[in-house]
Amino acid sequence: MTANAPIKHLLGIKGLSESHIQTIFETADNFKTLINGPVKKTPALRDITIANLFFENSTRTRVSFELAEKRLGADTINFSSSSSSVKKGETLIDTVNNILSMKVDMVVMRHPAPGACVFLSKHIDAQIVNAGDGTHEHPTQALLDAYSIREQYGDVAGKKVVIIGDILHSRVALSNIYCLQLLGAEVMVCGPATLIPKHIHALGVKVSHNLEEALRWCDVANMLRIQLERQDQRYFPSLKEYSRLYGLTMDKLNALDKEICIMHPGPINRGVEISSDVADSDHSIILQQVENGVAVRMAVLFLLGQQRL
Amino acid sequence: MSQPKLLIDTHKLNLILKRFALQLIEAHGDFAQTAIIGLQPRGVDLAKKLTAFITELQPDNALKYGELDHTFFRDDIGRGEIFMPKKSHINFSTENLNIVLVDDVLYTGRSVRASIDALMSFGRPKQVELMVLVDRRFQRELPISPNYVGVVVDSRSTGEHVKVDWTEDQQQVWLLSKKE
Numbered sequence: 502m503t504a505n506a507p508i509k510h511l512l513g514i515k516g517l518s519e520s521h522i523q524t525i526f527e528t529a530d531n532f533k534t535l536i537n538g539p540v541k542k543t544p545a546l547r548d549i550t551i552a553n554l555f556f557e558n559s560t561r562t563r564v565s566f567e568l569a570e571k572r573l574g575a576d577t578i579n580f581s582s583s584s585s586s587v588k589k590g591e592t593l594i595d596t597v598n599n600i601l602s603m604k605v606d607m608v609v610m611r612h613p614a615p616g617a618c619v620f621l622s623k624h625i626d627a628q629i630v631n632a633g634d635g636t637h638e639h640p641t642q643a644l645l646d647a648y649s650i651r652e653q654y655g656d657v658a659g660k661k662v663v664i665i666g667d668i669l670h671s672r673v674a675l676s677n678i679y680c681l682q683l684l685g686a687e688v689m690v691c692g693p694a695t696l697i698p699k700h701i702h703a704l705g706v707k708v709s710h711n712l713e714e715a716l717r718w719c720d721v722a723n724m725l726r727i728q729l730e731r732q733d734q735r736y737f738p739s740l741k742e743y744s745r746l747y748g749l750t751m752d753k754l755n756a757l758d759k760e761i762c763i764m765h766p767g768p769i770n771r772g773v774e775i776s777s778d779v780a781d782s783d784h785s786i787i788l789q790q791v792e793n794g795v796a797v798r799m800a801v802l803f804l805l806g807q808q809r810l
Numbered sequence: 811m812s813q814p815k816l817l818i819d820t821h822k823l824n825l826i827l828k829r830f831a832l833q834l835i836e837a838h839g840d841f842a843q844t845a846i847i848g849l850q851p852r853g854v855d856l857a858k859k860l861t862a863f864i865t866e867l868q869p870d871n872a873l874k875y876g877e878l879d880h881t882f883f884r885d886d887i888g889r890g891e892i893f894m895p896k897k898s899h900i901n902f903s904t905e906n907l908n909i910v911l912v913d914d915v916l917y918t919g920r921s922v923r924a925s926i927d928a929l930m931s932f933g934r935p936k937q938v939e940l941m942v943l944v945d946r947r948f949q950r951e952l953p954i955s956p957n958y959v960g961v962v963v964d965s966r967s968t969g970e971h972v973k974v975d976w977t978e979d980q981q982q983v984w985l986l987s988k989k990e
Contacts, residue, residue, distance in 0.1 A: 528894070530897070531879065531882070538931050538932050538933075539931070539933050540930060541931075543882035544883065545887050548888065549888070806887070807887055807888050807893065
């Protein structure tokens with residue numbers, strides 16, 4: 502993504518180096534200054550057309566990308582699988598090639614199949630940004646999470662971050678692990694044994710099945726929701742039991758002898774993985790994450806957009 | 811290849827900056843409604859030194875100082891070269907202020923055009939002036955003209971290049987026959 506190591510696509514955090522990520526963060530700093538000013542737009546990508554292809558539901562990511570694209574001056578087209586010819590049996594490559602024949606330069610894609618973006622990158626010419634592919638990766642979410650930690654603490658290196666919840670079905674967890682480790686953070690995952698992938702130790706992360714223990718260890722707790730839409734079987738007896746054991750409440754926070762920072766990629770299931778008073782408290786930087794998402798995505802699109810020739 | 815020509819040495823630079831400082835004091839008084847903004851990357855060093863001269867000559871001033879990067883407003887993004895932005899730092903509203911943009915070399919005028927656009931994203935100033943150390947006036951590609959000029963280089967050769975060497979102790983501006 503820099504002049505020294507140009508990359509054409511953002512398919513995942515795996516494939517980026519620490520210097521790529523620092524470049525994205527420094528560029529995002531500039532965009533954050535811009536979008537907090539009176540005029541929030543630049544014409545940087547005015548001659549680019551970006552297609553947002555969402556084969557899966559999304560609120561935050563889709564709106565955040567669209568806002569980032571518009572603030573960079575790009576033309577955007579939005580596509581959702583529910584209202585398209587995908588329903589009529591069209592393949593992914595045919596769908597995308599039809600859109601690209603209308604002179605689209607960049608594709609932002611969310612897809613339920615892990616590896617869909619990598620697959621597409623081998624068959625089309627346009628640049629691809631992965632906005633979440635199944636249970637694989639969600640690189641821009643990991644970037645904005647790490648950027649928010651950096652903003653909160655000044656640096657990510659040396660911080661202890663625990664990711665709590667449904668690690669098994671989470672693309673956010675995998676991208677976060679890659680990104681935080683590249684930046685020098687220590688990572689722990691926490692959740693019921695059934696929702697922690699079997700060989701996750703191989704990624705060099707700590708594992709805990711005890712929320713209180715994990716909270717005592719960490720500086721930052723990133724709460725994930727239970728991804729019921731990806732669960733084909735029961736992984737725990739009841740949501741009530743899950744919430745009692747792994748739901749973050751103010752009582753559990755107050756029992757700590759230190760302040761920790763609470764994050765959540767959204768959407769929040771209040772009362773399940775996080776209580777309302779914690780989500781709305783001063784410990785929480787959930788809305789800062791959303792704000793930073795636009796600046797980080799502007800940085801990614803700007804840096805990739807410079808390399809389209 | 812002809813020998814490099816020294817356009818400005820440290821002594822001459824200090825003379826020029828003192829002249830600039832006096833010109834600005836004459837035009838802007840106590841600077842209550844004026845901000846000096848250094849253009850990234852090399853206009854910043856110049857602007858910092860200039861504000862120090864102004865403060866030396868007129869200690870009680872209300873001068874506001876900022877730094878501006880124009881990368882996101884360039885007209886050549888995506889045309890081969892990769893541009894990395896530097897920090898913009900303007901912690902005041904530019905609304906209705908007189909702004910003096912400071913840069914080292916005015917060449918084609920494209921950077922200044924981008925900088926004016928970048929400046930407008932911080933608000934609508936009352937007036938924008940341009941101060942440059944070196945004006946290569948026959949190389950302009952856009953209708954941009956400076957208000958304050960250190961030295962003028964009248965070379966028509968596109969093979970020539972102005973190089974600014976700026977260290978803490980010594981500042982020199984050279985005219986080179988090609989990029990070195």
